[in-house]
Amino acid sequence: MWVRMRFDIGWSDILYGIASTGRLLDRRRLEWELRHYWTHPEQIFPCLSVRTGFDLFWAVVGLPAGSEVMMTALTIPDMPRIVAHHGLTPVPVDVEPSTMAPGLQMLERAVSPRSRAIVVAHLFGILVPMEPIIDFARRHHLLVLEDCAQGFIGRGYEGHPESDVVMFSFGPIKTATALGGAILRVRDPELLRRMQERHAQYPRQDRRAYLKRLLKYAVLKAACSRPICDLVIATCRMAEWDHDQIISNAARGFPGPGFFQRIRCQPPDPLLAMLVRRLWNYPEARLQERIARGSYLVGLLPSELQRPGNRAKMHSFWVFPILAENPPAVIATLARAGFDATSRSSLRLVPTPENRPHLHPVLSQAILDRVVFLPFGREIPPRALRQMAELLAGLGSHLTGTSLEEMVARGVSPIHA
Numbered sequence: 407m408w409v410r411m412r413f414d415i416g417w418s419d420i421l422y423g424i425a426s427t428g429r430l431l432d433r434r435r436l437e438w439e440l441r442h443y444w445t446h447p448e449q450i451f452p453c454l455s456v457r458t459g460f461d462l463f464w465a466v467v468g469l470p471a472g473s474e475v476m477m478t479a480l481t482i483p484d485m486p487r488i489v490a491h492h493g494l495t496p497v498p499v500d501v502e503p504s505t506m507a508p509g510l511q512m513l514e515r516a517v518s519p520r521s522r523a524i525v526v527a528h529l530f531g532i533l534v535p536m537e538p539i540i541d542f543a544r545r546h547h548l549l550v551l552e553d554c555a556q557g558f559i560g561r562g563y564e565g566h567p568e569s570d571v572v573m574f575s576f577g578p579i580k581t582a583t584a585l586g587g588a589i590l591r592v593r594d595p596e597l598l599r600r601m602q603e604r605h606a607q608y609p610r611q612d613r614r615a616y617l618k619r620l621l622k623y624a625v626l627k628a629a630c631s632r633p634i635c636d637l638v639i640a641t642c643r644m645a646e647w648d649h650d651q652i653i654s655n656a657a658r659g660f661p662g663p664g665f666f667q668r669i670r671c672q673p674p675d676p677l678l679a680m681l682v683r684r685l686w687n688y689p690e691a692r693l694q695e696r697i698a699r700g701s702y703l704v705g706l707l708p709s710e711l712q713r714p715g716n717r718a719k720m721h722s723f724w725v726f727p728i729l730a731e732n733p734p735a736v737i738a739t740l741a742r743a744g745f746d747a748t749s750r751s752s753l754r755l756v757p758t759p760e761n762r763p764h765l766h767p768v769l770s771q772a773i774l775d776r777v778v779f780l781p782f783g784r785e786i787p788p789r790a791l792r793q794m795a796e797l798l799a800g801l802g803s804h805l806t807g808t809s810l811e812e813m814v815a816r817g818v819s820p821i822h823a
């Protein structure tokens with residue numbers, strides 16, 4: 407089986423991490439090294455997770471209760487949950503599927519006199535052009551936050567210079583993972599100072615928690631490698647477990663109760679050391695190779711196949727999503743040929759405020775209903791990619807149906823490209 411789930415970390419990194427948990431480390435030096443990876447070291451704020459930094463930001467920015475925060479309609483559910491926790495109202499902004507950018511018309515529809523901020527998520531490795539959104543935000547006096555958790559491409563993109571906050575995640579399933587940790591860039595020095603002040607009062611996460619994490623992902627990484635994964639999948643089948651569910655659950659951070667207590671921690675020293683190592687040593691060539699592989703697979707696919715971001719200017723292929731009329735049929739066909747595709751995603755819709763039902767993001771909903779992620783690891787040879795593309799081409803109406811463009815044209819949603 408060519409498995410979809412990959413952890414973008416080497417065995418040598420994991421061993422380094424394990425060794426670091428037993429070593430005395432110079433925290434100030436590590437933070438200095440983390441800051442100086444970026445173009446604006448003075449704006450950089452390392453923390454335990456994107457969710458930690460995002461929560462801190464709303465805690466110190468002090469918007470009046472009931473203020474509205476416009477958000478890319480698709481994101482992980484914890485993001486709108488955090489916004490709501492601070493007494494603010496998340497408002498979904500639908501995305502244009504061909505670019506995965508918030509549609510300008512949808513922005514106009516969602517904005518209200520109570521709007522104070524907009525959070526733009528760069529999804530699947532597609533980078534959304536920020537210029538039009540920055541212009542829009544300027545006209546409406548909105549704070550701009552960029553969620554680059556799925557969009558890390560090294561120094562190639564550090565966020566729009568005028569964005570107020572830019573967030574990068576190094577959680578387990580992310581590019582260049584440190585199995586945790588995040589970097590925020592905060593433009594306003596006063597706001598950054600207040601975030602740091604509050605952060606300094608957080609308890610530091612125990613090193614042993616990070617050691618446990620390293621061991622857990624060592625096991626998962628081994629379980630996802632060929633040929634062990636075949637054994638794992640066969641075992642799951644016999645026991646009637648859903649291997650896809652097990653892997654997805656295992657890869658989620660901070661599950662269970664006490665969510666806010668758990669994100670409100672400072673990163674332990676060994677995690678900072680791992681972040682330094684991953685940032686400074688991550689080979690740009692690896693990203694270039696991933697992009698080349700993605701473009702190669704795009705070229706192999708049937709032309710009528712729909713793909714989120716098919717017209718995006720920059721796609722770094724963190725994952726490879728396609729849209730299918732009948733996802734279960736597509737997944738079953740690929741599985742029979744040894745390709746582990748899935749429609750399981752950690753993304754959910756940002757809930758629509760009850761008093762504004764017309765803002766329900768129909769296109770984002772359609773993407774969630776139809777998305778299939780293809781296995782796309784670097785161990786998959788071109789020959790296998792070609793075979794997968796041929797299988798897809800043979801799927802006919804299971805693959806292609808009503809196009810999202812048609813849905814738009816029929817007036818399901820008033821967005822145009």
Ligand SMILES: *Cc1c(COP(=O)(O)O)cnc(C)c1O
Pocket residue numbers: 454455456457458481482485527553555556574575576577587588659
């Ligand atoms: C992973 C992810 C996050 C959360 O990042 P953490 O560092 O795990 O908190 C936020 N937004 C998106 C879109 C993500 O994919």
